[in-house]
Amino acid sequence: MTRRSAPSAARNREPILAVLRETLPREGTVLELAAGSGEHARWYAEAFAGLRWIASDRDPGAIASIEAWRQGATPNLEPARLLDVRSEDWGVGTIDAILCINMIHIAPWPVGEAMLEGAARHLNSNGALFLYGPYKRGGAHTAPSNETFDQWLKSQDPEYGVRDLEAVLARAERAGLALDRIVEMPANNLSVVLRRRDLAPAR
Numbered sequence: 001m002t003r004r005s006a007p008s009a010a011r012n013r014e015p016i017l018a019v020l021r022e023t024l025p026r027e028g029t030v031l032e033l034a035a036g037s038g039e040h041a042r043w044y045a046e047a048f049a050g051l052r053w054i055a056s057d058r059d060p061g062a063i064a065s066i067e068a069w070r071q072g073a074t075p076n077l078e079p080a081r082l083l084d085v086r087s088e089d090w091g092v093g094t095i096d097a098i099l100c101i102n103m104i105h106i107a108p109w110p111v112g113e114a115m116l117e118g119a120a121r122h123l124n125s126n127g128a129l130f131l132y133g134p135y136k137r138g139g140a141h142t143a144p145s146n147e148t149f150d151q152w153l154k155s156q157d158p159e160y161g162v163r164d165l166e167a168v169l170a171r172a173e174r175a176g177l178a179l180d181r182i183v184e185m186p187a188n189n190l191s192v193v194l195r196r197r198d199l200a201p202a203r
Helices: 007-021 039-047 060-070 109-122 144-156 165-175
Strands: 028-033 051-057 095-101 123-133 177-185 189-196
Touching: 007 039, 007 095, 007 123, 007 177, 007 189, 028 039, 039 051, 039 060, 039 095, 051 060, 051 095, 095 109, 109 123, 109 165, 109 177, 109 189, 123 177, 165 177, 165 189
Parallel strands: 028 051, 028 095, 095 123
Antiparallel strands: 123 189, 177 189
16 A cells, blocks of 8 residues: 655644644544545544544545555554545544544535534534634635635636635534634644534524
8 A cells, every 4th residue: 555645744733733632532533534645644643542533535545545554553543434525424423523634625615515514413512623724714815825725726626715714614503513713823724623512503
């Protein structure tokens, strides 16, 4: 199996880890969506030895890379799972936290909506959904580099793009997820922590 490597994963792992230390429970199950190369999964599973860590992706090539990174990893990193967030049942039962790093802008918006809906279905009460990536705020890019990145994304697929934070939060609210906090991150990114409410609003 071939390990993939993403330069951004090495750059952002420590800043993300600092936020995760204040977000994740000490024990329980964490699901990582769109785990990509698997580098984050290995690093964070080692950092949170008390957590059962499930890394998933919809790309079979990514699954192979995650499994390659899992070789020699701590035993709490479980075998990678093929998972499409558009599925009604993610096959993980009820879990304590979900990570979704750098996905929402490289997927069509309906996929992001499905991710929010699925997170609300599968999280325990007050369970955390951690999102990381670039966002617009107030309908505007927060940096020229994000605007350039947005243009590049749209050139790859018109349905991709840096999302409006307010639109994401509004959609999360409708799914039954409440904003916990927003953390400014390096390179004009944000960490967005949402929590599952006990009672979702009527749709």
